Amino acid sequence: MNNRTQDLTGLEQTVRQAVLSTDGVDRLYPADPTWRAALKGGLALATGQQTTPQDVDLKVQAQAPTVRLRIGVTGTIPAPAVARTVSAVVRQHLLEAFPGQEPQLTVQICAIGKDGQQQETAM
Amino acid sequence: MTAPTPGHDDCGRTLEQLSDYLQTGASDDQDHIEHCPQCQAGLAALRRLDTLTKALIEDDVKRANPADEPWFRSILDNLRLETRSGRTLPLTANNPNDALSETEGSVIALIRAAGDAVSGSTIGRCRIDGDLTVPGAPVRVDLNVTAVWGTSLYGLADELRKAVADALAAHTELNVTAINITVTDLATEQP
Numbered sequence: 069m070n071n072r073t074q075d076l077t078g079l080e081q082t083v084r085q086a087v088l089s090t091d092g093v094d095r096l097y098p099a100d101p102t103w104r105a106a107l108k109g110g111l112a113l114a115t116g117q118q119t120t121p122q123d124v125d126l127k128v129q130a131q132a133p134t135v136r137l138r139i140g141v142t143g144t145i146p147a148p149a150v151a152r153t154v155s156a157v158v159r160q161h162l163l164e165a166f167p168g169q170e171p172q173l174t175v176q177i178c179a180i181g182k183d184g185q186q187q188e189t190a191m
Numbered sequence: 192m193t194a195p196t197p198g199h200d201d202c203g204r205t206l207e208q209l210s211d212y213l214q215t216g217a218s219d220d221q222d223h224i225e226h227c228p229q230c231q232a233g234l235a236a237l238r239r240l241d242t243l244t245k246a247l248i249e250d251d252v253k254r255a256n257p258a259d260e261p262w263f264r265s266i267l268d269n270l271r272l273e274t275r276s277g278r279t280l281p282l283t284a285n286n287p288n289d290a291l292s293e294t295e296g297s298v299i300a301l302i303r304a305a306g307d308a309v310s311g312s313t314i315g316r317c318r319i320d321g322d323l324t325v326p327g328a329p330v331r332v333d334l335n336v337t338a339v340w341g342t343s344l345y346g347l348a349d350e351l352r353k354a355v356a357d358a359l360a361a362h363t364e365l366n367v368t369a370i371n372i373t374v375t376d377l378a379t380e381q382p
Contacts, residue, residue, distance in 0.1 A: 143301075147362040148282045151291040155284065170288055177293040178276065180301045180362050 079165050080124040086157050087124075087137060092145035093154065097138040097178050099125035133162045134172045140179035151175050202227050209233045216318035225316070225335060231376045234315055235337065278323045282364055295323060298363055305358035306334060309350045311342035315375060319365075329368040332359070337376040348372045 087093055099122050125136040135158055141150045155173045162171035204224065212218040213234055224230045277295025284291045299317050306314040314334055321330030332355060338347055352370045359367055 141362075143362065147293060147297075148291070148364055151282050151293075152285055155286065155289045155291060159286065159289075172288045172290075173286075174290045175292075176279070177282075178297055180293075180297045181304055 075165075076126055076128070079161070080122075080126050083126065083135060083158055083161055084124050086161055087139065087154055090150065090154050090157055092141050092147075092150035094140040094142045094179070094181075096123035097140060098123055099136050099138060128166070131166075132169050132172060133166050134174075135162065136174040138176045138178045141177055141181075143181040147177050147180050151177055202230060204230050204233070206233065206237070210237055212316070213237055216316050225373075225375055231315070231337070235313075280323045280363065280365065281326050283326070293363060295319065298359070298365075301358050301362055302332065302334070302355050305354045306336070306351050309347070309354050311339045311347055312351060313337045313378075323365070326364065327366050329366050331369045331371065332367060333371045333373070335373050335375045337378050338374045340377050340379050344374055348374075 084096065087096060123137075127134050137154065137158070139150075139154065141147050155175050158173055158175075159171050162173075163169075202223065204220065204227070208218065208220065209224065209230060212221070212224055218224055224234075276297075277299070280293045280295060280298065282291040282293060298319065302317050302319075303314045306312065306317075313336070315337055316333070316335040318333045319330055320333060322328040323330060334351065334355070336347075336351065338344060351372055355370050356367065359365055
């Protein structure tokens with residue numbers, strides 16, 4: 069693992085913690101689509117390697133960082149406000165890590181309400 | 192062709208048809224399903240089955256120690272989301288480089304939870320009509336409801352409408368122009 073990869077992994081963890089610490093956030097969902105998660109999991113099993121689902125999709129493209137997140141919110145705070153707070157928090161961390169580079173963020177709310185309440189009635 | 196569902200010989204609709212209808216809110220056979228007591232009973236049974244299945248899966252995953260196989264948990268999580276995510280509802284962002292949104296599935300679940308919290312009813316079909324992908328576009332919410340026998344239907348409709356409107360106002364930026372509630376069935380006890 070080179071230094072750049074380590075840096076991004078560390079930043080992903082920082083972002084993850086920051087998002088989960090934001091008022092109104094219940095959890096993070098995997099950023100990968102199902103087919104990709106299944107492929108990675110299958111490959112990991114076949115090769116005997118450990119793999120963990122990626123819930124913070126951080127990339128640095130053309131020197132500009134991009135982050136894609138899918139979150140569940142508790143429902144105790146208006147969901148749109150939570151999305152805006154999350155984006156502001158993540159932006160702050162990215163600007164500290166990549167000074168002068170404007171981050172591009174995608175935040176999608178996938179569940180409103182704690183597990184076992186609203187979300188479980190999605191059918 | 193799929194065989195008719197046991198117990199549904201009268202109308203011949205299959206569980207697959209009912210399941211599709213329950214998940215999408217749409218069917219070529221919608222008029223029949225909404226007015227057929229056998230189909231309504233089938234829909235109620237499917238909802239109970241779905242709840243039970245989820246509980247069993249959760250239990251199995253816990254017993255299998257998912258910490259050892261996080262990718263498996265990831266797949267389950269994603270499947271649940273992606274099969275029900277629906278359209279993407281944009282949210283207002285403070286920064287032009289941000290793309291914020293909610294899934295239609297999360298909003299449908301919110302509506303169901305708000306409606307189911309009202310005593311004397313259970314939400315059946317739930318559908319949002321309108322162009323959800325355009326900010327500010329007018330949308331209409333259509334709910335089918337099973338009511339408990341003896342409940343004042345006018346009062347129930349008012350309560351449901353208020354509960355759903357409050358939830359949508361708090362958690363979405365939708366321009367809701369109408370919440371239509373149709374009582375499609377009466378039950379002798381809370382379904």
